[in-house]
Amino acid sequence: MLPPTSLSLLLLLCCFSVANGGKVLVYPLDGSHWINMKVIIEELYSRGHEVTVLRPADSWYIKAESPHYKSITLKSSAGFDEEGFELFATELLAMRREGASLWNQLSLEFKMMETFAEMIKLVVQIAEEMFEDAELMQSLRDAKYDLVLTDPAVATGVLLAHRLGLPLVLNVRWTVQGEGHEAIAPSPLSYVPKAMSELTDKMTFFQRVKNTLFYLFNQFKIRNFIDPVLNPSVHRYFGSDVHYMELFQAADIWLMRNDFIFEFPRPTMPNVIYMSGFQCKPSKPLSQELEDFVQSSGEHGVIIMTLGTLVGKLPEDIVEDIAAAFAQLPQKVIWRHKGKKPSTLGNNTLLVDWLPQNDLLGHPKTRLFVAHGGTNGVQEAIYHGVPLVGLPLMFDQQDNFFRMKVKGVAKVLDIATVNKDNFLEALKEVLYQPSYRENMKTLSNLQRDQPIKPMDQAMFWIEFVMRHKGAKHLRTESYKMSAIQYHSIDVLAFLLTLVLLILAVFTAVLKFLWGRLFGRSKVKKE
Numbered sequence: 001m002l003p004p005t006s007l008s009l010l011l012l013l014c015c016f017s018v019a020n021g022g023k024v025l026v027y028p029l030d031g032s033h034w035i036n037m038k039v040i041i042e043e044l045y046s047r048g049h050e051v052t053v054l055r056p057a058d059s060w061y062i063k064a065e066s067p068h069y070k071s072i073t074l075k076s077s078a079g080f081d082e083e084g085f086e087l088f089a090t091e092l093l094a095m096r097r098e099g100a101s102l103w104n105q106l107s108l109e110f111k112m113m114e115t116f117a118e119m120i121k122l123v124v125q126i127a128e129e130m131f132e133d134a135e136l137m138q139s140l141r142d143a144k145y146d147l148v149l150t151d152p153a154v155a156t157g158v159l160l161a162h163r164l165g166l167p168l169v170l171n172v173r174w175t176v177q178g179e180g181h182e183a184i185a186p187s188p189l190s191y192v193p194k195a196m197s198e199l200t201d202k203m204t205f206f207q208r209v210k211n212t213l214f215y216l217f218n219q220f221k222i223r224n225f226i227d228p229v230l231n232p233s234v235h236r237y238f239g240s241d242v243h244y245m246e247l248f249q250a251a252d253i254w255l256m257r258n259d260f261i262f263e264f265p266r267p268t269m270p271n272v273i274y275m276s277g278f279q280c281k282p283s284k285p286l287s288q289e290l291e292d293f294v295q296s297s298g299e300h301g302v303i304i305m306t307l308g309t310l311v312g313k314l315p316e317d318i319v320e321d322i323a324a325a326f327a328q329l330p331q332k333v334i335w336r337h338k339g340k341k342p343s344t345l346g347n348n349t350l351l352v353d354w355l356p357q358n359d360l361l362g363h364p365k366t367r368l369f370v371a372h373g374g375t376n377g378v379q380e381a382i383y384h385g386v387p388l389v390g391l392p393l394m395f396d397q398q399d400n401f402f403r404m405k406v407k408g409v410a411k412v413l414d415i416a417t418v419n420k421d422n423f424l425e426a427l428k429e430v431l432y433q434p435s436y437r438e439n440m441k442t443l444s445n446l447q448r449d450q451p452i453k454p455m456d457q458a459m460f461w462i463e464f465v466m467r468h469k470g471a472k473h474l475r476t477e478s479y480k481m482s483a484i485q486y487h488s489i490d491v492l493a494f495l496l497t498l499v500l501l502i503l504a505v506f507t508a509v510l511k512f513l514w515g516r517l518f519g520r521s522k523v524k525k526e
Contacts, residue, residue, distance in 0.1 A: 021047070021048035021049045021050060022049045022050070022146040022147070022463065022466040023049070023050045023052070023143065023144065023145045023146050024044055024049055024050070024051045024052070024145065024146065024147060024148075024149055024462070024466075025052050025054070025140065025143070025145040025147070025148045025149070025160075025164075025166070026041060026051060026052065026053045026054065026069070026148075026149045026150065026157075027053075027054045027148065027149075027150040027151075027156055027157030027160055028053065028055075028062060028150070028151055028157075029151040029153050029154050030056075030059055030060045030061055030062055030078055031060060031061065032308060032374055032376060033151050033153060034060075034061045034062055035061070035279070035376060036171070036257065036278075036279050036375075036376055037149075037151060037171055038068075039278065039279045039455075040149070040171060040278070040455075040458060040462075041053070041068055041069050042068045043455055043458075043459060044459070044462070045067075045068040045069065047459060047463075050070070051068065051069040051070070052069060052070045052071070052072060052143070052145070053066075053069045053070070053071045053072070054071075054072050054074060054157075054160075055071055055072070055073055055074065056073075056074050056076050056077055056078035056126065057073055057074060057075060057076065057077060058077050058078055059073075059078060060078070072136075074126065074129070074130065074136075075129065075133075076125065076126040076129050076130075077122075078122070078126075086313075088115065089393060089394060090315075091111070092108065092111065092112070092393075092394055093314075093315065093393065093415065093416070094315075112394075113221055113225045114225075116225065116226075117225040117226070117229060119154070120154075120155070120176060120225075120226060120229045120230060121229055123154045123155050123156050124155070124229060124230060124233045126156050127155070127156045127159045127160065127233065128233060128237075130156075130160065131163060131237060137163070137164075140160075140164055141164060145164070145166055146166075146167070146465075146466040146469075147161075147166055147167040147168065147169055147252075147462070147465050147466060148160060148161035148164070148166050148167070148168050148169070149169045149170075149171060149462065150168070150169075150170060150171070151170070151171050151172065152170045152172050152174070152175045152176070152180070152183075152248055152251075153172075153173070153174045153175065153176065154176065155176050155230060155244065155247075155248075158170075158247050158248055158251070159233075159234070159237070159244075159247065161251075162238065162247050162250070163237065167252045167465045167466075167469060167470040167471075168250070168251040168252055168253075169251065169252060169253045169255060169461070169462055169465055170248075170251045170253070170254050170255060171255050171257065172254050172255060172256060172257065173256070173257045173258060173375055173396075174396070175245075175248055176226055176230065176244075176248075177218075177222050177226065177245065178195055178218055178222075179194075179195040180254060180256060181256075181266060181268065181272070183245060183248055183249060184248075184249055184254055184269050184271075184272060184476075185266070185267050185268050185269045185272065186267045187266065187267070188267075189208065189211050189212050189215055190203070190208060191203065191266075192264070192266045192267075193211055193264065194211055194214040194215050194218065195396065195399050196214065196396075196398065196399050197210060197211055197214040198398070198399070198402045199211055200264055200406055201264035201265060201266070227244075230244040231243065231244055234247065245479070246479050246480070249478075249479030250475070250479065251271075251475075252271065252465050252470045252471040252472070252474070252475060253271050253273060253461045253462070253464075253465055253471055253474075254269075254271060254272045254273065255273050255275050255458050255461065255462075256272055256273065256274050256275065256276070257275065257276060257278070257375055257379075258274070258276045258375065258379075259274040259275075259276035259277075259447075260274075261276065261382065261443055261446050261447050262276060262378070262379070262382070262400075262403060263403070264403075269474075269476060270474040271471055271474035271475050273457060273458065273461050274454070274457070275454040275455065275457050275458040276379060276447065276454060277379045277380075277382065277383050277447050277454050278453075278454035278455045278457075278458055279376060279379065279380070280358070280379060280380050280383035280384075280447075280454075281358065282362060283358060283359040283360075283361065283362025283363060283384070284356075284358075284359050285359070286356065286359055286360070286363065290334070290355075290356075290360075293332060293334070293350055294332065294334075294360075294363060294365050294366075295365070296332060297331060297332035297365055300329075300330040300331045300332070300367075301331055301332075301365045301366065301367035301368075302331060302332045302333070302334060302360070302363070302365050302366050302367060303326070303329070303331050303332070303333045303334070303366075303367060303368045303369075303370065303427070303431075304333075304334050304335075304355065304357070304360050304361065304366060304368070304369050304370065304386075305322075305333065305334070305335040305336065305337075305369075305370035305371075306335075306336035306355060306357060306370075306371065306372075306377070307336070307371070307372040307391065307393065308371070308372045308374045308377060313337065313338045313339035314415075316339075316340060316342075318415070318418060319337070319339070319340075319342045320342045320343065320344050321344075321418065321419045321420040321423060322342075322418075322420075322423055323342035323343075323344040323345045323346065323349065324342075324344035324346075324420045325420045325421075325423040325424035325427060326345075326346055326348065326349050326427075327344060327345065327346025327347075327348065327349065328346075328424060329348065329424075329427060329428075329431075330348075331348065331367060331368075331431070332348050332349075332350070333346075333348055333349040333350065334349075334350050334352060334355055334360060335349055335350065335351055335352070336352055336353070336354065336355050337351045337352075338353065357377065357380060358380055358384075361380050361381060361383075361384040361386050362384045366384070366386055367386075367431055368386065368387060368388075368389060368427065368430055368431055369381050369386045369387070369388050369389075370388075370389045370390075370391065370427075371388055371389075371390060371391070372390075372391055372392055372393050372397050373390050373391075373392040373393075373396075373397030373398065373400040373401040373404075374397060374400070375396070375400060378400050378401075378404060381440070382409075382440065382443045382444055382447050383444060383447055383448070384444065385437070385440050385441045385443075385444035386440065387409050387410065387430050387436035387437050387439075387440045388401070388404055388409060388410035388411070388430070388440075389410065389411050389412075389413070389423075389426050389427060389430055390404070390405075390410050390411065390412040390413065391413055391415050391418065392412065392415065393415055398412075407439060407443065408435060408436065408439040409436055409439045409440040409443060410430075410436075411426040411429055411430050411436075413426055
């Protein structure tokens with residue numbers, strides 16, 4: 001039994017936390033992005049905040065019922081489901097396997113751009129349907145939310161926050177235009193590599209040429225596939241002089257899901273807060289069945305393989321080769337695999353529909369993680385100090401694994417050309433060359449050695465925005481400038497004109513004096 005004074009104090013603290021709880025409106029992105037957003041939502045709930053999640057009617061992972069949040073189910077459709085996405089992934093993989101010719105690469109890029117443009121159209125449609133639903137918008141205004149928390153990889157949450165006039169916090173790695181930093185911080189092409197360029201911050205002349213070409217190509221994609229879709233809607237609801245990226249750049253806080261353990265050094269801004277590894281946590285005990293299987297590996301340990309939430313199965317010939325390679329190792333393997341059981345499967349390999357990724361990565365017998373390169377999985381591997389073999393499939397996965405390869409913690413294979421021999425060789429290299437595990441342990445120590453835990457950092461700044469109704473003092477006004485003003489082209493033009501004017505006047509004066517002086521001399525001689 002607690003003493004009366006302690007019980008009273010406890011009740012007072014509980015009341016204080018509830019009384020000071022905020023109201024957060026969340027517009028998440030489905031799929032793997034929802035996994036990390038859900039972690040933040042659960043932490044907000046545990047701190048006494050009331051969270052409301054907006055979800056399309058056919059949400060993939062975002063459930064209508066949850067003990068941690070209320071939900072508002074929209075009438076709109078998200079436009080894609082698990083089956084549709086797997087078909088898209090299968091089509092992309094088939095295109096990659098056709099070869100690495102320039103034509104195939106361009107076809108692949110065009111397919112990606114087309115698909116992304118269609119996704120943006122759906123995003124705009126959802127936003128417009130929300131704005132035209134007077135009852136919904138009035139209910140959101142009446143709820144008196146303190147802020148909107150959203151993932152800016154889609155624009156809906158950003159548009160909604162500005163429509164409601166609420167402070168905006170971003171849970172961000174990507175925006176609709178690309179890597180998050182590029183929307184908010186200076187990104188000199190001389191030492192900030194463009195996403196997907198597979199360059200580091202130390203570039204030769206020709207690598208800087210390549211980096212510039214990647215920048216120009218990205219600008220082409222933005223101008224031709226994103227601007228024409230987003231700007232008309234933004235002009236309709238926010239004014240003809242507003243560009244959609246201004247709404248992103250006006251966000252109060254950018255919670256970045258990476259940091260400089262993962263990224264290369266680069267400029268940043270005061271309202272960019274790094275929370276890399278916020279979803280990482282110590283492992284929990286495994287189920288008895290899994291624990292028995294792991295312990296049966298003896299001194300050789302265990303390999304984990306999963307390709308994330310978006311892709312459950314690979315083409316059968318690749319699956320057969322991967323299974324055959326695993327069968328030749330003394331390690332035990334736990335493989336998340338959907339589809340037909342491979343005929344080459346060895347007795348050392350356990351196929352599962354789902355696996356507790358974090359708990360297995362944190363197990364002392366885990367030796368290696370075979371992954372697709374999603375940000376969540378890479379961050380968890382760093383946290384637990386487990387080296388990687390990469391089979392990147394799409395989107396940012398190749399770029400994520402390039403960074404891990406440069407840091408000496410991963411061996412990366414092309415999924416289009418992977419076979420039994422090169423996969424087995426990669427597994428053995430990472431398993432038996434100590435440098436991979438040593439380098440990953442170094443990254444793990446760096447990630448864990450922080451004065452404030454990443455989740456506490458994220459919570460502080462979300463609550464900071466609630467307390468102060470925003471964070472305008474941290475936000476640069478540069479987004480309101482035109483490109484001419486931002487790069488001081490008008491100032492340089494003015495100064496150049498001034499210099500030329502001074503030179504012109506000086507030249508005219510010299511000519512005048514020259515004429516007067518030598519003109520008189522000539523008259524006197526005559």
